């Protein structure tokens with residue numbers, strides 16, 4: 575079966591599966607492993623720290639895979655953002671992914687350079703805005719996901735079903751996706767592909783500790799700590815206070831303050847120490863995708879498992895054959 579969708583066409587990959595950007599984790603080796611497995615790998619620019627290192631990392635990624643990959647530029651969090659973008663364009667990176675904040679200026683530069691611009695948002699309002707600005711595809715992250723949260727975020731099912739009724743460009747569903755059933759479910763809701771962050775972290779190639787991965791295997795979505803981080807709305811007073819400070823500090827500092835309020839814990843600030851073997855707690859850097867994590871496969875085994883699993887499910891639906 576060929577999994578040809580608007581996303582595989584746009585990103586030139588075999589399966590409509592995209593790796594989420596992962597701060598302090600998403601390096602070139604990991605991105606290359608994902609692209610080599612037939613999905614679409616993503617190198618997180620902030621992981622490279624400097625534009626020179628990003629140039630080296632893009633070249634290393636190219637040497638490690640002949641498949642396309644994207645570079646994620648997280649607005650307000652990626653250092654030297656203009657220079658990082660320049661490097662991506664000079665190195666002929668085909669797809670630039672932006673996220674977290676308004677990316678109109680970056681998007682325009684990407685489009686003017688003839689490249690593909692994919693933007694990630696947590697709300698349909700922001701997705702529609704990016705579509706108007708010329709984004710080639712939109713990633714919508716629902717409430718079950720992790721990463722940068724938004725106070726107006728809705729559950730993944732509602733977000734995707736609502737988004738695909740309004741957005742014309744390809745939609746990539748994220749937030750709690752992590753197995754064959756959630757993959758098929760997202761496509762059933764009208765998405766053209768899925769993005770996974772948490773689930774890709776539980777693979778052998780992910781550069782975090784085995785202990786952290788084991789914690790992901792053990793974690794259930796009803797774990798009170800996880801439930802509170804992923805699902806609970808921010809404390810209204812803290813939220814109001816941080817929103818009032820929007821123009822009182824540089825964007826980068828404000829986004830960090832906002833993330834603190836949204837995630838309700840500070841433990842995510844412990845990364846990269848959190849990826850060391852001696853860190854042994856459930857962390858706020860995992861989503862409801864832990865529901866499906868019960869082993870630590872290679873990236874290829876993980877991607878193949880989703881695709882074969884989805885094919886088996888479709889083949890087993892007798893009502894489709896009548």
Ligand SMILES: Cc1cc2nc3c(=O)[nH]c(=O)nc-3n(C[C@H](O)[C@H](O)[C@H](O)COP(=O)(O)O)c2cc1C
Nearest residue numbers: 594595596597673719720721749750770771772861
């Ligand atoms: C540890 C971790 C770090 C992340 N860092 C970033 C980041 O730097 N930039 C970004 O755009 N998204 C980031 N994300 C969000 C993911 O790219 C993706 O949108 C999210 O993981 C999707 O939800 P899921 O975890 O349920 O799959 C991060 C997610 C995790 C789990």
